[in-house]
Amino acid sequence: MRASLVLITIISVVRGTTRVRDTLAGDVKLYPPNGEYNVNPDVHLRLTFPSPPSIGTSGKINVYNSKDMKLVDTLDLSIPSSPSLYGNGSVEADDADKTKYQTNIIGGLDFYFYPIIVRDNTSTIYLHNNKLTYGHTYLVEIEPGVIKLAGGSFNGFTRDQPWKFTTKRHGPKDGIRKVMVAADGSGHFNTIQGAIDWAPANPRELTSIKIRDGYYEEIIFCQYKSHLFIHGESGGIVTVGYPNNAAFNPPNRQGPPRSAVFSFRGCSDLEISRFTINNYLPGQAEALIVNGERIILDWMRINGGVNAFTTYGTVYVHNSNITGKGDTVLGYGSVYWQHTRIESTGAVTWTRTPQGIHGHIFVNCFLIGLEGNSTLARLPENPEEGEDNWPYAEMILIDTRTSGITPEGWGPVQGPPFDSSQVRFWEYNTMDLQGQPINTSRRLNVSRQLRLPKDHKYLVEYRDPAKVLGGWNPIVIYP
Structure with missing residues (x-):
């Protein structure tokens, strides 16, 4: 037998780091290390190789409880992740239910997900949420392929020679x-979802979740929580990311959209920061969907595709940056924006304000069209969703600087039939980036320029967050 075909596996523990050596694959660094104690149950398993690995299309990853060898979780690589693996397909709502895909329950809602993600030389294994619990020893079996x-080759782990750790x-x-x-x-949890x-x-008191500097690749879904403060350790260094969109996770007519990286549903008195x-x-491909009351975003960076930031309820956005691929802000809620920058390759917003509430109010903000032909907001005809447009859409700009916006500023505003007399696309003192008028x-004829002294009462109202947000006066925790 040729020497290159002989597989020799040696497991060694050096300074708490397990390396699996075989003559073809070289060293494989495991996290958590083999034999490790005090592991968080929400851990993602990582294998780092000397060269970039790839993901097979068959084989299983099995996790057993060492106490009774009961199978507690399994990932079958022969099951596709989604009806659109790369998010470039077109899938109708509920059609995905006809086929079996990789499914994880996140925050009480089902999502399609990638069981393994490869970044550089590291393969990260995503076990199903909440399958591991405290105070148990687990054995991981990874089948060849x-x-x-x-x-090279990686023959994985067997039940007789498993990857082992204790929570x-x-x-x-x-x-x-x-x-x-x-x-x-090193914290209470490995993941934000955990x-x-x-x-x-x-809770009666505020619950604080601090995220240590680092990278977190996960879908996050939070529903029916209140008095919660989620914040990065130091601004700009904590990054949450995931490849997700409405093709990878098609809409479910019986529940909320599943196409975002981070979603809040039915939440209240909540702040995310830094x-x-x-x-x-x-x-x-939403980066963030907010559905709730009295939600604060402070010093956030939100980067997504179409509808990068979707809003429902009452929201206050402060000192943040939003980037998207058109209709960058999809707005159903009342949102007060201060000192925030939005960059969009298409329309900055698609504002869908229901009757009886305020819409999007921008004060001292920056709205940037990245390709030079963006509009501030549009109301296109939308027969696919059976909507009679949004006759009470509201977007107000006060002392806001713009670039890359068409001379018309707004639109298109379409019907038919459509009465735009109640639409409030208003501006006061809109400037270029250098502060010049x-x-x-x-400007499109449905829009309006506010002027003093005639519109003094409107400017007083729109400069006051509490008047826009139904009496709520937002106060950021770390201003």
């Missing part, structure tokens, strides 16, 4: 209100 190496004896103590998320396992699942639904959210797929002589 699950992970492949160019010019912490218990979670955060009762009554604790501040927890830490750290991808390296911390959100732990957080009480309606981290970045990235959606890596094209199309309808914009020429508004060619």
Whole structure:
């Protein structure tokens, strides 16, 4: 037998780091290390190779409880991740239910997901959420072919020679209100979703989730929680990302959209601060969906595709940056924007304000069209959704600077039939990036320029967040 075909596996533990050596694959670094104790149950398993690995199309990853060898979780690589693996297909709502795909329950909602994601030389394995619990030892079996190496082989682990680790004896103590998320396992949780699942639904006091600097690749879904503060350790260094969109996770007519990286549903009195959210797929690919009351975004960076930031309820956005691929803000709610920058390759917003509430109010903001032909907001005819447009759409600009916006500024506004007399596309003192007044002589005829002293009462109202947000006066925790 040729020597190159002989596989020799040696497991060694050096300074807490397990390396699996075989003569073809070289060293494989495991996280958590083989034999490790005090592991968080929400851990993602990582294998780092000397060269970039690839993902197989067959084989299983099985996890057993060592106490009784009961199978607690399994990932079958022969099952496709989604009806549109790369998010470039077109799938009708509910059609995906006819076929079996990789499914994970996240925050109580089903999502399609990637069981393994490869970044550079590291394969990250995503077990199903909440399958591991505290105080148990787990054995991981990885069948041959699950992970492949160019010019080498990785034969995985067997039940007789498994990857083994033990979870912490218990979670955060009762009554604790501040927890830490750290991808390296040094916090109370490894994942943001793990911390959100732990957080009480309606606590009397604020619950704080601090995210240690690092990269977190996960879909996050939070529903029916309140008095929650989720914040990065130091602004700009914490990044949350995932490849997701409406083709990878098609809409479900019986529930909320599933195409975002980070979603809030039915939440209240919540603030997120000082981290970045990235959606890596094209199309309808929200980075953030907010559905709730009294939600604050402070010092956030939101980067997505179409509808990068979708809003329902009452929201206050402060000192943040939003980037998207057209209709960058899809707005159903009342949102007060201050000192925030939005960059869009198409229309900045598609504002769908229902009757009886305020819409999007921008004060001292920056609205940038990246290709030089963007509009501030549009109301296109939308027969696909059976809508009679949005006759009470409201978007107000006060002391806001713009660039790359067409001379018409707004539109298209379409019907038929459509009465636009109640639409409020209003501006006051719109400037260019250098602070010089914009020429508004060619603005779309449904829009309006506010002027003093005639419109003094409107300007007083729109400069006051509480008047826009139904009496709520938002106060950021770390201004």
